[in-house]
Amino acid sequence: MGFRIIANDQDVRICVFMVGLPARGKSFISQKIVRYLSWLSIKVKCFNVGSFRRQLGITQPDAEFFNFANQEYVNIRRQSVINTMESMFQWFEDENGTVAILDGTSITCERRTWLVEECEKHNIQPMFLESWSDNEDLIMENVKEINTKSPDYAHLDVASATRDFMKKIEYYEKVYETFDSEKDGHLTYVKMVNVSDEVIINKIETYLQSRIVFYVMNIRIKPRCIWLSRHGESIYNVEQKIGGDSILSERGLAYARKLKDMIEENAPGETLTVWTSTLKRTQETAQFLSFKKLQWKALDELDAGVCDGMTYEEIEAKYPEDFKARDADKYEYRYRGGESYRDVVIRLEPVIMELERQENILIITHQAVLRCIYAYFMNVPQEESPWMAIPLHTLMKLEPKAYGTKVTALKANIPAVSTYKEKGTSQVGENTKESQLHNILRRDSEVALSR
Numbered sequence: 001m002g003f004r005i006i007a008n009d010q011d012v013r014i015c016v017f018m019v020g021l022p023a024r025g026k027s028f029i030s031q032k033i034v035r036y037l038s039w040l041s042i043k044v045k046c047f048n049v050g051s052f053r054r055q056l057g058i059t060q061p062d063a064e065f066f067n068f069a070n071q072e073y074v075n076i077r078r079q080s081v082i083n084t085m086e087s088m089f090q091w092f093e094d095e096n097g098t099v100a101i102l103d104g105t106s107i108t109c110e111r112r113t114w115l116v117e118e119c120e121k122h123n124i125q126p127m128f129l130e131s132w133s134d135n136e137d138l139i140m141e142n143v144k145e146i147n148t149k150s151p152d153y154a155h156l157d158v159a160s161a162t163r164d165f166m167k168k169i170e171y172y173e174k175v176y177e178t179f180d181s182e183k184d185g186h187l188t189y190v191k192m193v194n195v196s197d198e199v200i201i202n203k204i205e206t207y208l209q210s211r212i213v214f215y216v217m218n219i220r221i222k223p224r225c226i227w228l229s230r231h232g233e234s235i236y237n238v239e240q241k242i243g244g245d246s247i248l249s250e251r252g253l254a255y256a257r258k259l260k261d262m263i264e265e266n267a268p269g270e271t272l273t274v275w276t277s278t279l280k281r282t283q284e285t286a287q288f289l290s291f292k293k294l295q296w297k298a299l300d301e302l303d304a305g306v307c308d309g310m311t312y313e314e315i316e317a318k319y320p321e322d323f324k325a326r327d328a329d330k331y332e333y334r335y336r337g338g339e340s341y342r343d344v345v346i347r348l349e350p351v352i353m354e355l356e357r358q359e360n361i362l363i364i365t366h367q368a369v370l371r372c373i374y375a376y377f378m379n380v381p382q383e384e385s386p387w388m389a390i391p392l393h394t395l396m397k398l399e400p401k402a403y404g405t406k407v408t409a410l411k412a413n414i415p416a417v418s419t420y421k422e423k424g425t426s427q428v429g430e431n432t433k434e435s436q437l438h439n440i441l442r443r444d445s446e447v448a449l450s451r
């Protein structure tokens with residue numbers, strides 16, 4: 001099942017070709033698009049030309065390998081692109097893919113003409129995404145990141161790797177042809193200057209293409225933190241009821257007070273903006289924070305429909321079929337008169353988009369909503385995300401970086417009931433192996449994004 005609002009685009013298949021010199025953040029942008037689209041249930045995959053080149057046995061090439069005057073090397077590199085394209089077409093066929101991203105350089109007009117022809121043969125819409133930048137700080141930041149993370153440079157010390165990499169960039173600069181509205185007017189392309197200082201958009205045709213463009217326009221690269229917390233323990237939590245609009249328990253109030261201290265301690269002197277839902281328990285949790293606050297209806301808890309205000313035991317007794325169906329496919333199951341996780345993801349999309357644009361936000365919301373937000377940043381698959389244990393009275397700090405998101409979980413040490421329900425039972429509590437597996441606190445406190 002695809003993303004609902006693109007139903008009319010069902011037959012659309014898109015290939016996004018990254019364009020640009022080395023160290024312009026192309027991989028970073030590719031990975032973000034993959035994460036965003038897969039969060040929206042769109043079948044997407046990134047194909048990295050460098051890894052196909054490594055498959056041809058060229059594992060740690062020095063800069064000379066990228067000298068365009070050397071025909072032998074040019075041929076090997078062309079073969080890597082051909083292999084990448086073949087693998088991509090195969091994926092479209094075998095997996096019914098919707099969006100492929102080709103993470104390479106594609107910096108000459110000749111190459112791009114060939115790519116377009118190949119796509120047309122396979123009934124795939126080509127779209128180019130150029131990352132152009134002359135921001136030296138940004139480039140050096142990327143060079144540093146690549147030199148420490150890429151297998152191509154694992155054998156060199158930082159100084160030699162940097163020297164070699166700069167030489168490689170010089171070779172590419174000699175042949176680089178940037179997008180130009182006159183000669184490239186017939187192509188679908190987006191040219192990002194200094195990431196999002198200026199964005200030039202040409203000939204976007206389908207709805208899905210425009211979604212991708214809109215998303216990349218919102219990407220910011222300044223270092224920042226996103227803070228996440230559930231509301232403090234509520235009266236309903238204590239009574240093991242779901243939904244409702246109850247107020248906080250005494251312990252929940254204690255967490256609200258503690259939250260202020262935790263923020264002051266961990267983000268000293270920072271100005272945050274606090275986003276809450278429209279429900280009392282999130283606002284009460286935010287009450288001692290002296291920052292600007294914003295309420296989002298989209299951050300309200302998953303609507304349990306007719307089950308709102310019931311305990312899991314009551315649901316199991318009164319709606320046994322529903323109770324089973326929900327455990328069998330928690331992501332898709334929609335409560336009678338209420339919502340599914342998929343519904344929540346769709347209403348959260350504008351929140352995520354705004355979150356990409358903002359710096360230093362603290363979100364105080366609800367269990368199911370937090371699972372969805374966390375899944376977006378951490379690339380958690382749909383089968384897993386509705387089962388993650390995100391305990392009460394815990395503050396999470398997310399730091400998005402070029403190659404992943406770093407998570408730190410801070411416990412408030414104020415006791416609270418567990419609201420975690422495992423598959424196949426109506427009891428709450430997180431003591432078994434299953435819940436430990438899904439409890440982000442018991443994973444490493446730093447989790448990198450899978451690439």
Ligand SMILES: *[C@@H]1O[C@H](CO)[C@@H](O)[C@H](O)[C@H]1NC(C)=O
Binds near residue numbers: 094095096
């Ligand atoms: C792809 O779509 C075809 C036709 O709709 C279907 O038969 C096939 O099972 C699908 N394959 C996958 C991997 O989803």
Ligand SMILES: *[C@@H]1O[C@H](CO)[C@@H](O)[C@H](O)[C@H]1NC(C)=O
Binds near residue numbers: 194
């Ligand atoms: C890109 O950013 C750098 C550094 O801020 C600036 O010097 C340069 O003029 C920018 N380039 C363009 C085309 O905006």
